[in-house]
Amino acid sequence: MEFNAEQQTALTSEARNLLVLAGAGTGKTRTIIGRARHLLATGVSPKRIVIVTFTRRAASEIRGRLIKAAGEDAATVVTGTFHNFCLRIMRSRQRWFGFTDLTVMDRDDQLQLMKLARGEIVGKDSSIAKAAQLVSFYSYARNTNQPPRKYLEKFAELDPPAVEIVLKIFAKYKERKLAGSYFDYDDILHRFAKVLHDSDEVRRKVAQQFDHVLVDEMQDTNPLQWLILESLAEYAHLFCVGDDAQSIYAFRGADFKNVHSFNSRLPNSETLKLEQNYRSTQPILDLANWLLEVSDLKYEKRLRAVRGAGDKPQLLDFENEYDEAEWIVGRIMKRHAEGARWDDHMVLCRSAYVARPVEGLLIERKIPYRFVGGIGLLQMAHVRDLLSVLRVAVNYRDELAWMRYLTLWPRIGEVTAAKMVCKIVSTSSSSEAASVLDEAVGKRTEIAEAVHLVARQQRAPSEAIQQLTQNLEPLFETRYENWESRSKDFRLLGKLAAKHQDVATFLETYTLDPMSASEASPSEGDDIVTLITVHSAKGTESKACYVVGVQPGNYPHTRSLDDAEAIEEERRVLYVALTRAEDELVLTRHFSRGPARVSWNAPVQTHYFLERLPKTLVDSKSLFGSLYDVSWDDDYIG
Ligand SMILES: Nc1ncnc2c1ncn2[C@@H]1O[C@H](COP(=O)(O)OP(=O)(O)OP(=O)(O)O)[C@@H](O)[C@H]1O
Secondary structure, eight states: OOOOHHHHHHHTOOOSEEEEEEOTTSSHHHHHHHHHHHHHHTTOOGGGEEEEESSHHHHHHHHHHHHHHHOGGGGGSEEEEHHHHHHHHHHHTHHHHTOOSOEEOOHHHHHHHHHHHHHHHHTTOTTSOOHHHHHHHHHHHHHTTOOHHHHHHHHSOOOHHHHHHHHHHHHHHHHHHHHTTEEOHHHHHHHHHHHHHHOHHHHHHHHTTOSEEEESOGGGOOHHHHHHHHHHHTTSEEEEEEOGGGOOOGGGTOOGGGGGGHHHHSSSEEEEEEOEEOSSOHHHHHHHHHHHHTSSSOOOOOOEETTOOOOOOEEEEESSHHHHHHHHHHHHHHHHHTTOOGGGEEEEESSHHHHHHHHHHHHHTTOOEEEESSSBGGGSHHHHHHHHHHHHHHOTTOHHHHHHHHTTSTTOOHHHHHHHHHHHHTSSSHHHHHHHHHHHHTTOHHHHHHHHHHHHTTTOHHHHHHHHHHHHHHHHHHHOTTHHHHHHHHHHHHHHHTTSSSHHHHHHHHHHSOOBHHHHSSOTTOOOEEEEEHHHHTTOOEEEEEEOOOSTBBTTBGGGTTOHHHHHHHHHHHHHHHTTEEEEEEEEEEOSSGGGGSOTTSGGGGGOTTTTEEGGGOEEEEOOOTTOOOOOOSSEEO
């Protein structure tokens, strides 16, 4: 692996704490890997190095590349997401963290629990914020480490009596969480950060396990994650890489301006820059540079392409999304016929919804593809049904999973199920719970048998899923019309589970960072087209990138129009999309539907990022018929 002088200086730095603040494609990920390899080469034990990333995908990629570069020894470098890292330590040192057998809830569970809590406090009162909104208030307050009351009073735009009611709902939510031994996503970071912050002894014991903590995507750390890093930095060296122009997680409490206070917050720290971009050709970077330059914020980034000149990006207009999709898929097929690989192509979208026409055509034309960032496999109803059985077998106090499982069965409604659940969860051991279940279902033994069979197969998750699928097939056939295609997801689930030693770790891994169904199916190295949401595309790259739906109303998204910071975050989303391309960048937009239908003079366009795009930066073409008369202004496109 080669490094330029800037990268070499960074990866061999002796600074106690180092921030590498650099633009897209400048080799941040490569430098993290280089740093780890350098540390190993200088004799640091792999177990004393931690690499934290934002997604499981990034973690496994870095891990794979590190092992390739530094050998099998590197396999014991601790690599994972923040959540994964914290949970792993808390599980291994339960006593330090007051952590017992807890079930980690995903966002859907969190929503269900909040619904229950809300229902209990306000019944059907529709004047109080909906459960989903409450979850996001609660989660945001915790990730930004603010007392919920303070957050609600300051940011939630609620009147004082409503604040009191919402706080009561939060209290009820907490109570239910405790009763069910649940841990939500935010609890993981919160508990870990709090214990480390409050207990000098635990902080020392945990932090002393590591000499070097390497952090990817530093711009996306939220205040809780910052607290964790500060605790670790008391004993270990921090090596962080980030790009303030790629911060796109403010909705989860990240504040990219935090990277600017790195030096003042951490003693003995330095900042270095990487400025040469290795990924893209200069015309692609010119467009990305322009997007940042026209912002009111000063990003102070001008990417220079080591690779030099190349083709200008294209900006293509279509009459509707179907023509747009047709063109993109046609073009990919043409390129493939000319000898390009499928995996030279990546289609980037704002949301899974925007990409559907393209996905439809890829399926229709039988083009191999994966969809990253779409509806997660583990979010699909039938998969959650099956997982509910695994969950109750692992934790008999998991009342949400019991409710889901029992109400799958005919003639068991919510009231009957709730009575059964009440009895089951008030027992004091799993064997007692099993007997109560047997008694409750009476002659309908198949209901209990499914749970028992998983309990017997705790250490063989894949077999448990296989048998469970067989046992529950008749039930699912009657529940789901398209059972045939859905049943394939269970085979996929079985495959995923085979990589885990027991049902509990399998559940934990996938509830923490669910992957999408189609992402899971192809294996590494398959030659396939990638369809991906921009949020999932961070850190990736591709020879040809097609950014779909770049019309007014999508960039920035209409829902962010009343908030200047949100608009700026949208700019960074587009920036991330543009900077994924190596050789070819094609932006497409259509004008048929939704906010995009408005005329060019409508208010939605006041913030449209491409409104004043200099004509020289792109090759633009209108590929639609008579519906729209392209009358570009001489100097600007938009
Ligand atoms: N010194 C180098 N020599 C050759 N290629 C390099 C060098 N540094 C980086 N690259 C290549 O440039 C591309 C971008 O590198 P990398 O993914 O590490 O950048 P990054 O800063 O993490 O990008 P982003 O933040 O946009 O995801 C990769 O293909 C990488 O292999």
